[in-house]
Amino acid sequence: MIDDSPREGSMRQTRYDAIDRRSALQGALAAGVALPFLGGRAGAQSADSIRIWTFMSAEGQSPREKVFKALIDDFQAKSKVKVVVESQPFQELETKFVAAVAQKRAPDLVWLRDTFLSLVVDRGGLADLNTELSPEFRQQALPDMFNVFTQKSVFDGKRVSLPIWPSPAQIIFYRKDALREIGLEAPPLGWTAFVDVAGKLTKGTRIGLGLPTSDNSVSALVNVMSGFGPSIFDPATGRIDLTGAEAVEAAKTVRDLVARGAVSKTLLNAMGDDIQDQFAAGRFAMAQAFAPRFQQYQKIAAGYDPKELAVSAWPSFGSRPPAVLLGPYWTVGLASTSQNKAAAVAFLESMFSPAASMKWAKEASLIPDRRSVMSDPWFNTSDAAVTAAFFKLLSGDGAFVFPQRVPDITKLFNVLNTSLQEIIGTDEKVEPILARAKSTLGW
Template sequence: MTAVGLAGCSTSSGDDGGADSKQLTVWVMGDSSENFDALIEPFEKESGVDVTTVAVPWDSVDQKFTTAVASGNGPDVLQIGLSKLRTYADSGALLTLDADTIADYPNLAADNFIDGIAGDATAIDGAVVSAPWVSDTRVLFYRSDILAEAGIDAPPATWDDLRADAKTLAGRGDGQYGYYIPQWDSALPVVMTWDQGGDIVDAEGLIDFDTPEFDDAVDLYTGLYADGSVPTNSDFDQTQGFISGITPMLVSGPYLGAAIAQTAPELDGKWAVTTIPAGSDDTSLLAGSNLGVWGSTKNRAGALQLLDFLAQPDVQLQWYELDGQLPTAKEALADDSLTSDPLVSVYSDQLAKSRLLPLVPNWDGETGKALLDALNSIVLTGANRDDALTGLFDATAGTPAN
């Protein structure tokens, strides 16, 4: 990896000086704080800014953010999952990253990032409140060795093929399954709906699950459970399930590939990825995370400088190497070190056929939760399908999707 340089190294900017001009606090989500600290060592050394990294568990993100908004005591920089962008923006806590604000930070220019990431994925109601950080999409992971042993010579190309193959694989014996459905993943049934040729947003821009295509997606989702092809325990570990072969197929993001390679190098050559199975379409999820600046930060220039540093192609390549997170910078994704990787080739192909979840207020806590509550009640507790779906339609009707 080549040495990383800093753009815009000065941390003085108008009234941004003072006692905190050499301090920054950054919230990163999940358990990536150690890797993040390693990534930003050059930034700290060259800028003289001392960065404190706080790892926030994904299941604590909402509570921690709400508390910070109420108290006014937030970090200087924070990672923002795309499903939370509208909620965060609506709070008024984020700095608007308009053209004047980022003028001295060239790596933050929208045209440096891949199509579909800048713009709709960084702005709410036309106001840019975040900068792209990592991109993400969903692809099909499969254990080629286990599929071959079961007489399946290629990964499933369609969702119908996947359901049939999963049932075959589940027939290997007790405690063996063919596929894994994360009970917490509200994006999967939406992707299934897209791939049936439908949408969950109507012509008026409102959430609408009451469509034939969503019904087809429900058939697929519930059918995998009815076939006995997926585990039902809520604490099932997808990484270990894939490594052990208990669940030799699943849809996930590039981070899973990094985890498999690091945890089970002995499986090299025994697993692969391919694009999402198709119905009438083969669209997947455009996901990932942005970075935002807390509006009342006492070190705005330092925060913007850090965002600019993290947007550098070489830095984004280092982050993929350290943490398995795909870049958002065009130049990084086009780098030979990535384009020569067959996994990244699949990720890139799928990114080109991916789309955002609707940026509704509090997707995770309201619309997405209602979706999962309905589906999980059907497959896990035997709830009446029609009643569960009617409850979903009623709970989400009229929700604006932008």
Template sequence: MSIGKLDRRTVLKLGAASALLPAMGKIALAQEHSGTIRIWTFLSAEGQSPREVVLRDLIETFVAANPGVSVEVESQPFQELETKFVAASAQNRAPDIIWMRDTFLDLVNQRGALADLNDELSASFQSDVIPDLYPVFAEKSVIDGVRTSLPLWPSPAQVLFYREDALAEVGLDAPPLTWDEFIPVAGRLTSGDRLGLGLPTNDNSVSAFINIMTGFGPGIFDAETGQFDVTGPEAVETANVVRQLVSVGALSPTLLNAMGDDIQDQFAAGRFAIVQAFAPRFAQYKSIAAAYDPDDLAVSAWPAFGDRPPAVLLGPYWTVGVSAKSENKAAATAFVEALYTPEASMQWAQTAGLVPDRRSVQSDPFFSTPEAESIAVFNALLDAPGALTFPPKLPDITRVFPIMNTALQELIGTDEDVSAILERAKATLGW
């Protein structure tokens, strides 16, 4: 059975995340706003990706309702958004609105760069909208009582995308959900110029090593520090999995500098059977498919170790906040609220194929159509027994991913002893 099809509910069931609240209309703005709103995001106002199309439409709708407002999107490299924002805030040149990954919320909040949205959001938004968001995401944005941001596009984040036609070649309709079974299958999927598995080994916003390690469950993160044991038995077993994937030919020891965009483009060209991918890019992956039928694209959780449930790491995911130094907080907050109307949630779902932020809109007939099948799958992943988030205060996040990616590259591209590689990563982290 395929997790990209609804009959995999026996593995990843739909549950509380699909509970629906009464549908609500547009949020009425208390006043017509004016002035300029500057937004830093990785999206472009002129871009043509599904998410960029929706953002542009939402901006146009907001400006039409507030003709005195000018919205300026200043696209930034997503790997640098949070650190550039912290620097800009210290220099009093921060934008009004910032897109951030959840793994940076504590860092940015510690620098005093974010407004407390508890003080800025309208009373109606706080009473009606926040309870309609997915609690696991909305609650994580509150740090020491400060609502740092609002989660956008509830997502299982870094999951596995796979080609059903490729799996069919080896007599399967989905990847196995334990590593013991997954490894030999990934090796068999390597055929000709196609590799069984593609990982972004040089993308400093994610770490495939950590994603594999989540197959041991949330206990890998220390409850007090948020750290994981870089040289412990779980990390060693994770490293051994990587080495086995290389030995069976699923991973290439020469493909060591791939970013997420590289993996996406090469998957479209038929280079991989399975890849690590960002769930909100599902519609984009389908739109650029060239070497396979886009209807064959499906989604899977990560395999687990032993009899644990399949792993679904809910992060990194995107959140939206307002600068503490914004001189136009009222207009900026009003625009942020406009991102979460029922109409906006429907646009994110229908145009970009994303799980809607507002759970209540899932009563719309659209979500019963074949076109929305992938959204139902993502919803199931969000409510899966193996779902977990990064700890709110995971330390040194700006360093964790690149350091663990260096270790991943060494595991794939060298024969150096596993323990030596992990000891070096731990020393570099200073943990």
């Protein structure tokens, strides 16, 4: 039975109006037609702008910022909708957004790290995209994206965000010229052999492997543990068994790297930026690095030929496939409080079109969100070799994501980095070090 009460009818009519506005805008965008944005029914105020919170600047000069600006300019020209970018410190995006939602001042779209999605979802900050995305996008774009990413954004049947720039996140960058010195083309993909090779790569002032040990957004110890696969996370709680056999073996592997001279005891407070700068100066043969910074690493290379830079998955333990832990990575969500959902969703979808995916790939060396564009002949050229390598890593059997709910993620990284510093810089047995971490986290 249909409820025809005035309230239900009003809500249904509002929903139809939103669909009509979005459909008109999407049709104009697809056709490349400039169209003043369609407001609501007669008397309603026209929604002619949307606000976005992101860590990027619309006027920035990094490759992905330039692409971002180009997509904004194209959208504004076709839709006549103004896009206002309000840059935020990336470490504060999620907490500031939650506060802004509560205070009714949130932006329309927001960049979020996947490891903080549950925090925002639990506070009702994000709209359900299943009811906002166009039918064409749901039917054509979603199946064309990486399932391992898109499924993580579904909470209790609600799609709360779209993952952007699928990336292996923290992987291993290495110098091919350094590997050739010892007769190899790439690092070994098993930890026992990797430790041996990393030790051999230490030569003079060059160190075999650079690891960030003081960064609240990553943990090298978790990346070493990823060699055991998704079993490192408890599926019910998202916790890691920090005193279990897998954590102990990972810690002892780091200790072996130190013993072989592959990891330096003097670099106990290194941030990701420190590792990046020292890699550029030729200090490391290999390093844990943030995958989307590949072009930046090439650009600032001074101590080696940038053409020699390449990427590798993390080694595995036993017979498991090489590990690619997908996170933290960026997703984009629609605020539940947005008053301009139709325009915001139209821009959101525009960032995931096949044309946009090609632009992200060709101009910012990012892996396409739309997998189908990999059939473009450009991906067989030398210019696309790195992007193709990243795509292969994401498509491998060893790719997995953090659980939807990882408790105290920032605290986890901080605590494990303290443990990592103790593992590298002291001779204390790894078991009590890990036990202290577990106690500190209250696990």
